[in-house]
Amino acid sequence: MKLLDFFRGERKKSASVAKERLQIIVAHQRSQRDQPDYMPMLERELLEVIRRYVKVDRDAVSISLDKDDDCSILELNVTLPKG
């Protein structure tokens, strides 16, 4: 098959595309795994509120919850457009 590859040219193998896509999806899923159930809803509502004042993209808001020893920190990141 190595020889065949040569003739087939540079076409990217579909399995490696699948692997790359899965690595991204799974990393995302796992980052959400330990979050409380209300996080997606909270994210959506925060986005709504922000959009009332500034025109931002749907993916311009990201929130994450980090746990320290005795407290949790809710981190909110908003990318505002220029101007």
Next chain:
Amino acid sequence: MAKIIVVTSGKGGVGKTTSAAAIATGLALRGKKTVVIDFDVGLRNLDLIMGCERRVVYDLVNVIQGEAGLAQALIRDKRVDNLHILPASQTRDKDALTPEGVEKVLETLSGDFDYILCDSPAGIERGAQLAMYFADEAIVVTNPEVSSVRDSDRILGLLAAKTRRAERGEDPVKEHLLITRYNPERVDYGDMLTLEDIREILAIDLIGLIPESEAVLRASNQGIPVVHDQKSDAGLAYADTVSRLLGEEVPLRFHEIQKKGLLSRMFGGGRR
């Protein structure tokens, strides 16, 4: 005390029931007292794969609702001693299962058996969560295909959070990866995820690799779990899986292209 093992996957059609039937049969063939329970209420299939569909009288829901005793509902396998089947209900809806009811059934069975296999329904809803809730170990059945791998990861998330072991803060459910429908030719061609890819993405131990095989459909047609077919690659691969489950070290096979002999190349033979 029996070991409770859930056979689960998230995605449907990846081979949960085939695997549950083959592994349960394999354990019983190795002398372990085994019962396999169908948790797919409303869409039972295990009885067909085990070849006992005409002997179903009572089911799991009947037992939980007190309409039949456990002894009445358990079906003794015709081929293997030590093997029993507890079928799911065909008519009830999935809300008929209650955590308390399932717990009671598992507790009772636990005294009489070495292994309890729970054949989970597809999805991540109530039925699937109940099938895994009391498990000590989980066999996560995965096809080398994107949606199956993603769903398996979702299931791993549930196993880590929504099981009794997780809720009680006990040792986590032991997770095993079972890859099914693996096609070494397509892997070699670059059109199928390799077993290393899947293992790397899901990051759990591999308990077995079942090649895509004609023997699986033949087995389900006949209602004879494929592990009985020890001339087939899939049958042997399930027997290997059972050995690993019992703690033996067995080298992997059927993950590389099998070289065809001159004769089978000429005559196109090689039914597996």
